[in-house]
Amino acid sequence: MSLSSPRSRWRTLAALLAICSIALMSFLPASALAQTSTPPGGHAQVIAQGVDLMPRVPVAWRVTASEATPLDEAGFFDRTLGFAVGDGDSFLITDGESEALTLLHDGQASFHPEGASERRSSTSETPVYYLNIELIVADAVDTNESLGGSTLIFAGDDFEAPRGHRDLPLVRDVLATSEEHQIAGSGDAPSLLFVAAGALQVTDADGDVTELETGDAIDVSGGVELLAGADDGAAWLLASIGDEVELPDSAPATSDPDAGTGDLELRLEACPDNLDADCTPVTNRDVTVPAFHLVEDEDNWIIPDRADLSDDDTVLTYDDLPAGDYVTMPDDEAVPGVTIDGAEWDDDLEGWTFEVEADETTVLTLRVIVDERGDTGSLLVTLYDCPAGSDPENDPSPCELNTEPWDVSVANIGQSETTEWTLASDALDLGDSQYWFELLTATSLTFYPDGAREVGTSDVVVTGDPYVLGNLWTIDIPYHGAAEVTLYRVQPGDEPAESGSLFFAELTCPAETDGSDLSPCQNAGEPWDILFENVDTGETWSTFADADAEMDGQYVFPALPAGTYLMYGANPSDDGLAYFTGDVNLDGELPSVTISSGGEHVFYVHLVPPGGSDAPDAPVGGTGSLVIYQADCPYGVDPSVDTSACATSVDPWEVTVTNNETGDSWSLLFEGVAYDTGTYVLEALPAGSYSISVGSNENWALYYPSTTDVSADDETYVTVYSMDLRVP
Known part of the structure; x- marks a missing residue:
């Protein structure tokens, strides 16, 4: 295959x-x-x-x-x-x-x-x-x-x-x-x-x-x-936005349900010289507002987006917080030039602690010294150029320091305005392809590795401190510290011509499965390592160490050198059986696969371990078949009244059936077998009650039963009628 x-x-x-x-x-x-x-x-x-x-x-x-x-x-x-x-x-x-x-x-x-x-x-x-x-x-x-x-x-x-x-x-x-x-x-x-x-x-x-x-x-x-x-x-x-939904446990699991709730008011101020004099209100875009959580519930963070803004965005109000002791996001030590009035620094918890009392409003003031640096940090950027086909994230050795810098920038996207810093206009050239941004706002900034606005649209590989948030790169600028990022621009070009891809899946099967029917096999919950050895060079590739895992039991080698590979460990059990489908050669002592230049290769290995497997056995209640007939009706014909004018559908509708007990679904498009034009069957369905849904088209109205029962060792028949809505 x-x-x-x-x-x-x-x-x-x-x-x-x-x-x-x-x-x-x-x-x-x-x-x-x-x-x-x-x-x-x-x-x-x-x-x-x-x-x-x-x-x-x-x-x-x-x-x-x-x-x-x-x-x-x-x-x-x-x-x-x-x-x-x-x-x-x-x-x-x-x-x-x-x-x-x-x-x-x-x-x-x-x-x-x-x-x-x-x-x-x-x-x-x-x-x-x-x-x-x-x-x-x-x-x-x-x-x-x-x-x-x-x-x-x-x-x-x-x-x-x-x-x-x-x-x-x-x-x-x-x-x-x-x-x-x-x-x-x-x-x-x-x-x-x-x-x-x-x-x-x-x-x-x-x-x-x-x-x-x-x-x-x-x-x-x-x-x-x-x-x-x-x-x-x-x-x-x-x-639409509909009704409010009451969650079963709206309060954090470890909070005391009898403790009640209180409010928190967090005021933001900037101070020119010290934390006690001439401080003035600033907005939530000018300082970094920490997240916090109940001391006993570190899994439920309260983030700034949870708050209401007032007084020109200089005050954040958090309503209906569970009463209790809170701690801010941890830091190694209290940062000089930052304090929270109304809270205390806790060395053990590495954060500012405060209490929210029931039916009370706790008032805190976050103060930051704005000296010549303000509430700012720095960013070090290093640029490299890499040849086509290289993978600098895993092996940067082929790359060299860049000689012609490209467009790199960071931006602070505020509610009313956006500030952007670019490599060409705002960074210091340190030599050796290194650039230094300073006086960046100490907060989370959007990062553009080459001017591209969306992750995945650039040929630049990003390593270091940036991370993906939404569809954008984001980098956290530390207060009076420095973040780092290394960028690798890979030259355009294909993978080496002498390589191809290999996708394979490992499946486990119920006891006594034979090669004539592998449909009960399922993706392996506990996959095993298969070793691929190139017969010409002796080089080996390991599933666990070298392949990209797509899902449990599914792997891909995106670029294997062209050649023939022997597979070791494809059958991890001495007494078990392994069946192969796809691009596998079984003529030798070991199974092998041949990778062609530029080819895409796929195989599946179905393991039947001795004594059964973790894959489910055949359903206890037996299985049956669901036969689906599809017919098209002309404009104006109501198939609920008269079907004599309806004719067999040439193009099938997509039908999905779902077991009402287990929630498992079967798709006619992917798993159905065509008996004849307009007639299809889903085989080996566990006996039970099923819901039916059918894909739609704006030119057709569909009529079909919403549920049906499948009996063991029997065939159940369902008809889907479609009525043409287009006026002749």
């Missing part, structure tokens, strides 16, 4: 591991509509929703267009609160923490909380474009720094978000030509209305009319009436 592209690689892997999950789509029967704080009316459908804590600063809705690059080019980035929406070809979302996969097709969506680390990649070798609907801090709604490589489509007006953890639903609907629909606003905050296709007339409560075309968006408050276009109808999306 030869797989020639990342698309086929991932489709096969998904079929083997059954780990893709698909978002729910429109056109489900009314009984299957999700319940939200503001239920959609008519045939509108909630296609994604989640809960997150609302910011305490003004926010705004926005819509952006982004690019999902091929898997080998895509990286993990922290995301802004909101939704990712399919707008054409499919793309894959990988959660950086759980490694869960979500495949989004056209019109499907997924929710991501603020700061979620996600990789978004196309399922082919070409980029895929998709939409973001985001709720973002108002001052950053249209900045280049927050947009990165995305294109701004719509920026809404700023507003104060309601307090607390809120339900955020995304509703989608498709209206036929001249069809009307009413939206009841959430009441607490504006919603975002976006026209995905067609035309839409929006009438608000005052009778004002707004005409929208494809790609247009507006903020809507209160109830509005919608009228779809007379030619093509309309498909629209509505993002």
Whole structure:
């Protein structure tokens, strides 16, 4: 079996591991509509929703267009609160923490909380474009720094978000030509209305009319009436802030639930000579405001974003803190020139400590001496040039000191203004490709390694103190100290021509599995090390030491020298059995794989250990098959009344079935087998009850059962009817 592209690689892997999950789509029967704080009316459908804590600063809705690059080019980035929406070809979302996969097709969506680390990649070798609907801090709604490589489509007006953890639903609907629909606003905050296709007339409560075309968006408050276009109808999306969600444990787990809550007022001041004279208020952008936590609960940090700002941003107020003793972010020692009146320095805890009493307001004053350096620090930057194909992060030896410096800068992005320092204008040239920034604000600054506004869009490799926050590089400038960064610019060019890539996955199988049916095998929870030896050079590569781990049991060598490799340890058990599929040669004593120049190679090893494995055995209740027939109906034909005019679908709809007991999902696209045109089967499903969801298209309405039962050793039949909405 030869797989020639990342698309086929991932489709096969998904079929083997059954780990893709698909978002729910429109056109489900009314009984299957999700319940939200503001239920959609008519045939509108909630296609994604989640809960997150609302910011305490003004926010705004926005819509952006982004690019999902091929898997080998895509990286993990922290995301802004909101939704990712399919707008054409499919793309894959990988959660950086759980490694869960979500495949989004056209019109499907997924929710991501603020700061979620996600990789978004196309399922082919070409980029895929998709939409973001985001709720973002108002001052950053249209900045280049927050947009990165995305294109701004719509920026809404700023507003104060309601307090607390809120339900955020995304509703989608498709209206036929001249069809009307009413939206009841959430009441607490504006919603975002976006026209995905067609035309839409929006009438608000005052009778004002707004005409929208494809790609247009507006903020809507209160109830509005919608009228779809007379030619093509309309498909629209509505993002809203819903009801407050009461969390089970809103207070930190180690706080005393009977202790009550209190408030904290933190005042900010700058002093010219000493901490006792002529101090004046300063803003939260001029000094570094520390985070803090309950002494007995170091896992729940209270950050400055949690506070309300007042008095021209010189006072931070934290409401409803659990009563108790608090300590600030640790430092090695108390810093001269910084004090917090009302708090005490604790050498053991390495931080300032203070108490919040129940039903009281604790007042603290953070004072900083602003001498000739002010509340500032420094940054040392070293530049190197590297040849094409080199990997300076792991081996910088081929690189040389740079001779022509490029554009490097840092910026302090404030709520009302931004200050930027550049290598050319603000840094001292120390010689030997080293540059010194001084008098930088001692806080977290945005870092641009070569002028690029988004991580992953530069050919510069960053090492040292910078880290990724959102889709931007960030660096913390220490108070009266220095941060360091080393940058390597890799010259453009391909990997060495005499190399190719190797992707492989290790799977474990239930007892008594044989090579005729490997479908019960699953990705290895405890992977093993396979050693690859080049038969010509004798060089070896270790899975654990040299390969990039993609997920548990999945690895990739991005650039192995072309040649044939023997595999040692592919079967880690003397008594177990190993079955191979993919680009593996089994003619010799040891399995081998041949890497071609520029080729992409894939194989899978399925291990059946002696006495069984950690992989689950066949379901206790047995398995059955689900046969799905798909038929298209012409315009005006209601398949719930008469199906005689409906004909077999030539192009299959994407169908996903989910076991209601285990939550496991199967995709017709990835795991279905075609019986005949329009007829497909999902085999070996554990007996039980299943939910069904079907992908959508704005030109078709879908009719199908929302649930079905699969019986052991039997075939269950389901029909999906699609009705053409296009007027002949």
